[in-house]
Amino acid sequence: AQSVTQLDSQVPVFEEAPVELRCNYSSSVSVYLFWYVQYPNQGLQLLLKYLSGSTLVKGINGFEAEFNKSQTSFHLRKPSVHISDTAEYFCAVIFTGTASKLTFGTGTRLQVTL
């Protein structure tokens, strides 16, 4: 079955510390991978995406993610977080053959404190 898993529902971290948000998927076909961020009472904004090519993808706001095909993972990282990074982060996948259907993970709440 095709699925997307974000194991961590919440990740607390201190400001200026590094963070990794985990995303794994299950698929027998190739995929396109996305990370979206949702700030309170706002819509979703694309952070970065992987379609093909280099497995290390850099996005906005200093975030990056690495596609690992053997581990079917697409973890999101930032070397030093800010208070303003506090938000909900969603991993999403398009499984080829499913046309345009984005399948979202359940989200990870990143809480940055001083």
Next chain:
Amino acid sequence: DAGVIQSPRHEVTEMGQEVTLRCKPISGHDYLFWYRQTMMRGLELLIYFNNNVPIDDSGMPEDRFSAKMPNASFSTLKIQPSEPRDSAVYFCASRSGALGGDTQYFGPGTRLTVL
């Protein structure tokens, strides 16, 4: 560009009433998506259109839900009659290009509360 525009931003209604949510996609985008976000089920795709034609409505929960796209700049999602379990945030998103990897741009959402 103003981005994807949704109205209203908040809607409170009573069970049994008709609710209409509206979306204006980004100009030039030929794909439009409707999503629903709840605590229990997360983000779900309800339906999407390409060039104003519904392509996949398999996510529409039941016959009480309907969606239309009469032209390239306007879409509606209607719930009739509404029920308390329909309470959620409804997002509209649009995209240009035929590739699945093209970015979907989301609107700010409509928070629906059905009492």
